[in-house]
Amino acid sequence: MSKGCTFYFVRHGETYLNLYRRMQGWSNIQLTEKGSEDVRRSGKGLANVKFDAVYSSDLSRTIETAGIILEENKDADDLIVHAMPEFREVFFGSFEAQGVDEVWASINEVMGYPTVGDLWSKATVPEQMNATKKADPYHHAENYLEFWTRIEKGLIELIKTHRDTGDTVLVVAHGNTIRYMLNGLVPELVAPQPLLNASVSKVSYYDGLYHLESYNQVDHFRDL
Template sequence: MSKGCTFYFVRHGQTYFNLYRRMQGWSDTQLTPEGREDVRRSGRGLADVKFDAVYTSDLNRTIETGGIILEENHAAEKLQMQAMPEFREVFFGSYEGLDIDEVWESINEVMGFPTVAELWAGSSIPEQMDATKKADPYHHAEDFLEFWLRLEKGLLKLIKTHRDTGDNVLVVAHGNTIRYMLNGLIPELENPQPLLNASVSKVSYYDGRYHLKSYNQIEHFKDLEKD
């Protein structure tokens, strides 16, 4: 078996649009104080991992999250974060900033399920993304192919750089980006649950395949030790 490499995919901390339950996508709202603290707790739990490279999307919420994790990892002066637009969140077009529940009701008008809960249970991620583009009055929302082609470019860059190095690679991205990506890469990961803020999903890549080690983990969160 080759040395491969290991990816630590971390979702950014809670933002104000997360708190207000708004469609976020490419909208760039700031982390809440609670979001920053959860990122620190996540970073403390990763403090013993020696990262060899760090990537984020080019949106501020992932860049700030990555910086906090590196501070807790005592690697802020050793590693240079690389921002990559390929790892942005899904773009929701004219739905950006709108109430999440209202948007999904609009999407379900296209999909035709009795309830939104049945939509989530009875349709695939590609089907949901394609319906979002169709439901968007401007049709600017990304469908699955548009999203995947963008994401794949970023993944190929990472694999080209880190394959067979044994590197630990931190990738700070977004809830849907990570979830949809892993759903496409890991055959056994069917209908993955939405990711928690600051959670870690660990994936090893070797012999040309992705192997899931953990998904949506927050058990590593570590509070600041008190004197």
């Protein structure tokens, strides 16, 4: 077996749009006080993990989250955060910053399920994303192909840099980005649940395949 590499995918901390239950894709907004505290608790739990490289999306909430985690890490003095637009959240077009419940009701009108709950439980991720683009009055929201094409560019860059190095890599991104990405990469991850803020999902990559080690973990959090 090759050396491979290991990725720690971390979702950013809670933001004000999370708190207000509003759609948050490419919108830039800061972490709440609770969001910062949870990230620091997550960082303390990761303090002894020696990261060889750190990446984030280029949105402020992930860059802020990555910075807090590095502040708590015992071996991060020489590390810098590489911001990559490829790892942004899904773009929701004109639905950005609108109420979550209202937006999903609009998407469900396109899908035609009896309830939004049925939509979530029965429609695939590609179907949901394609319906979001159709429901957006401007049709600017990303569909699945647009999202995956963007994410794949970032993944190829990471694998090109870290494959067979044995490196441990921190990637701070977004709830849908990480969930949809891992759903597409890891065969055993079926219908993954939404990710908690500041949670960790650990994936190893070797012999050309991604292997899930943990998903949506918060039990490593430590008290401040």
